[in-house]
Amino acid sequence: xxxxxxxxxxxxxxxxxxxxxxxxxxxxxxxxxxxxxxxxxxxxxxxxxxxxxxxxxxxxxxxxxxxxxxxxxxxxxxxxxxxxxxxxxxxxxxxxxxxxxxxxxxxxxxxxxxxxxxxxxxxxxxxxxxxxxxxxxxxxxxxxxxxxxxxxxxxxxxxxxxxxxxxxxxxxxxxxxxxxxxxxxxxxxxxxxxxxxxxxxxxxxxxxxxxxxxxxxxxxxxxxxxxxxxxxxxxxxxxxxxxxxxxxxxxxxxxxxxxxxxxxxxxxxxxxxxxxxxxxxxxxxxxxxxxxxxxxxxxxxxxxxxxxxxxxxxxxxxxxxxxxxxxxxxxxxxxxxxxxxxxxxxxxxxxxxxxxxxxxxxxxxxxxxxxxxxxxxxxxxxxxxxxxxxxxxxxxxxxxxxxxxxxxxxxxxxxxxxxxxxxxxxxxxxxxxxxxxxxxxxxxxxxxxxxx
Amino acid sequence: xxxxxxxxxxxxxxxxxxxxxxxxxxxxxxxxxxxxxxxxxxxxxxxxxxxxxxxxxxxxxxxxxxxxxxxxxxxxxxxxxxxxxxxxxxxxxxxxxxxxxxxxxxxxxxxxxxxxxxxxxxxxxxxxxxxxxxxxxxxxxxxxxxxxxxxxxxxxxxxxxxxxxxxxxxxxxxxxxxxxxxxxxxxxxxxxxxxxxxxxxxxxxxxxxxxxxxxxxxxxx
Numbered sequence: 239x240x241x242x243x244x245x246x247x248x249x250x251x252x253x254x255x256x257x258x259x260x261x262x263x264x265x266x267x268x269x270x271x272x273x274x275x276x277x278x279x280x281x282x283x284x285x286x287x288x289x290x291x292x293x294x295x296x297x298x299x300x301x302x303x304x305x306x307x308x309x310x311x312x313x314x315x316x317x318x319x320x321x322x323x324x325x326x327x328x329x330x331x332x333x334x335x336x337x338x339x340x341x342x343x344x345x346x347x348x349x350x351x352x353x354x355x356x357x358x359x360x361x362x363x364x365x366x367x368x369x370x371x372x373x374x375x376x377x378x379x380x381x382x383x384x385x386x387x388x389x390x391x392x393x394x395x396x397x398x399x400x401x402x403x404x405x406x407x408x409x410x411x412x413x414x415x416x417x418x419x420x421x422x423x424x425x426x427x428x429x430x431x432x433x434x435x436x437x438x439x440x441x442x443x444x445x446x447x448x449x450x451x452x453x454x455x456x457x458x459x460x461x462x463x464x465x466x467x468x469x470x471x472x473x474x475x476x477x478x479x480x481x482x483x484x485x486x487x488x489x490x491x492x493x494x495x496x497x498x499x500x501x502x503x504x505x506x507x508x509x510x511x512x513x514x515x516x517x518x519x520x521x522x523x524x525x526x527x528x529x530x531x532x533x534x535x536x537x538x539x540x541x542x543x544x545x546x547x548x549x550x551x552x553x554x555x556x557x558x559x560x561x562x563x564x565x566x567x568x569x570x571x572x573x574x575x576x577x578x579x580x581x582x583x584x585x586x587x588x589x590x591x592x593x594x595x596x597x598x599x600x601x602x603x604x605x606x607x608x609x610x611x612x613x614x615x616x617x618x619x620x621x622x623x624x625x626x627x628x629x630x631x632x633x634x635x636x637x638x639x640x641x642x643x644x645x646x647x648x649x650x651x652x653x654x655x656x657x658x659x660x661x662x663x664x665x666x667x668x669x670x671x672x673x674x675x676x677x678x679x680x681x682x683x684x685x686x687x688x689x690x
Numbered sequence: 691x692x693x694x695x696x697x698x699x700x701x702x703x704x705x706x707x708x709x710x711x712x713x714x715x716x717x718x719x720x721x722x723x724x725x726x727x728x729x730x731x732x733x734x735x736x737x738x739x740x741x742x743x744x745x746x747x748x749x750x751x752x753x754x755x756x757x758x759x760x761x762x763x764x765x766x767x768x769x770x771x772x773x774x775x776x777x778x779x780x781x782x783x784x785x786x787x788x789x790x791x792x793x794x795x796x797x798x799x800x801x802x803x804x805x806x807x808x809x810x811x812x813x814x815x816x817x818x819x820x821x822x823x824x825x826x827x828x829x830x831x832x833x834x835x836x837x838x839x840x841x842x843x844x845x846x847x848x849x850x851x852x853x854x855x856x857x858x859x860x861x862x863x864x865x866x867x868x869x870x871x872x873x874x875x876x877x878x879x880x881x882x883x884x885x886x887x888x889x890x891x892x893x894x895x896x897x898x899x900x901x902x903x904x905x906x907x908x909x910x911x
Contacts, residue, residue, distance in 0.1 A: 529772055555774065558781045564808055583775040590774030
C-alpha cells in the first residue's frame, strides 16, 4: 500500500499553510496602514503649522511682509531641530532684504528651492535635512493682500517620530502575532486530536472485531461517520455470507467427491474386466462436479457492476444455440427488456443454462419474457413447449446432478447452477409447468441494485 | 476430407489425429497459432478443430483472421473454459461448434463429421445417393442396405464424393482433400482406386467419369 500522509499531518499542514499565508498577507498590510496613519497625522501637524504661519504674516503699506507673532512650537526656534519654516517671495523684483523670512531654527541657511511643483493648496513631499535626517515638507503658494505679490510658504518637519512609531508597532505586532500563532497552533492541535478521536475508536473497534471480541461497530458515532460505519457493517455481513457460502460449498464438494472416489478405490482394489467402465463413469462424475464448482467459484456476485441489458444477451445465446443444435428447428421469441446489475458472465451462465435446457426439450418454440419493474426488480421467464415435468418431479429438478432423461446430453447441473447463481445475487429461480405444457423457469431479482 | 487439427498438447493432438485418420480423415497438425493461421489460409481444408489456448497467437485471433480472410470452412473450438461467456466469444469469432475440455475423442470426430456434412448442404446424418448410403456417424457405406467393403483410401475417396454428390470433382481436388500431403502418389493411382470403387458399386452405376474434368457421383447418368 502506498504510504500517504496521516490525517493528523494533513490537517496540521493545512492549518500551518493557512496561518502562514494569513501572516504574510496581513503583516505588511497592517504595517502599511499604521505607517500611513502616522504620516497623515504628521502631515496634519505640518498643515496646521502652515496655516498658523499664514495667519501670523502681515503685509505692511510699503509692501513689506512681516511676521506679527512667532509660532508657538519651540522647535522652530531651536537651531537645526529638523522643524523649519520659510516664506519666500516669488516676485524676483522684491528687495533682497524682504525676499525671505525664515524660522530661527534655520539659522543663517535658506531652505533650498526644490524642483517640485508648487500649488495654491498645500502639497507634500519628502526631503533630507542638511545632516541627512528624513524630513517631510509642505509647500503652498499664497498671495498676501488683494494686489500683493505671490509668496511661497514652506514648513518642514522631521519624521523620526513616525519611524519610531513604526518600529514600536512592528515590535508589538511581532510579539502579538507570535502569541496568536502559539495559541492558534495549540487550538488546532487540540481540534485535530478531538476531531480524529472517533476514527481512533473505529480502529480500536475493528481490532476488537478482528480479535473476535465483538461482531459489529458498537456504540454511537458522529453523523459524518454513519456512512462509513454502515458500509463496514454491510461489508462484514457480506463477508459473513461469503464465508458461510464457501463453507457450505466446500462441504458439498467434499461430500459429493466421496462417492466417485470410493467407486474408483473399490475398482482399484479388486479390478474386474469391466472396471474401466465404472472408473470412466466415476471420472465423468468428478468432471461434472469440477465444472459446477468452477462456474460457481468464478461467480462475481460480490462485486459492484454496471447494468447489463438482458435482451441482447438472450438473443446472442439463442443464436449460439441455433448453431449448436442445427438439427433442431427452434423458433425463438423474445418480448420485453430489462437490466441486470451484476457480472455479465454470471447472467450469461444463468440464461445460457435455462435456454440450453429449453432448446433440448422444446418441440418447436422457446419464449423469453423480460420484465423490469419500478425500483429495478427484474423478472426473466424462459418457457418451452416440450414435455415438461410433473408436479412431483418439479422440486427435484434443481437438485445437483439430477437428470430426468439420460438419453439427452447434459450434466444435470444446469438448473442447479442457475439456482445457486441467482441466490448469490439475492434472487431466486422458480420452476413451474407452463400453461400449454412444457417447462417455465422464472428468474426473479426483486432489486438488482444491490447484490448479496 | 482434410482436417486441420490445432492443438498444442502433443499427447492429445496425437490421439485426436490418430482417431481422425482411422475415421477416414486426412489430418494436418499445427501446434501454435501462427502456423494454424498459415495452414488454414493456404491449405484446402474441409474443417478445423481449434484449441483456444495456443502459443504465439490465441485460438480466437486465429479464427477471426480466417474469417476476415473469407475462409468459411467449419471450425470446432476446444476450450478448457466452459462458461457461456467463452462459448459466446467463440461463436462471435466465427466458430460453428464447441467442446469443453477434457473432450471425448469419439464425440469430437462425430461433431466434426456433422459440421462437414452440414457445410456440404446435407441436413441428415445419413447421406444417400441412389442405392448407396453413407452413415456419417458410423462411417459405414451401405449398398442396397448391405455393408460395402472398402479399403481406407477407397473409403476416403467415396466419402468425399458422397459429400459432394452431383458435382464434378477435379483430380486436383482429390489430391488436396483426400491424399496425405507427403504421400508419394502415382498419377494413375486415382484411376486405379476409382476403378476399384466402381467395380464394388457393381451395377449401381453411380460413379461417372467426366472426360477432361474429373469424376462425378450421381444416380443420374
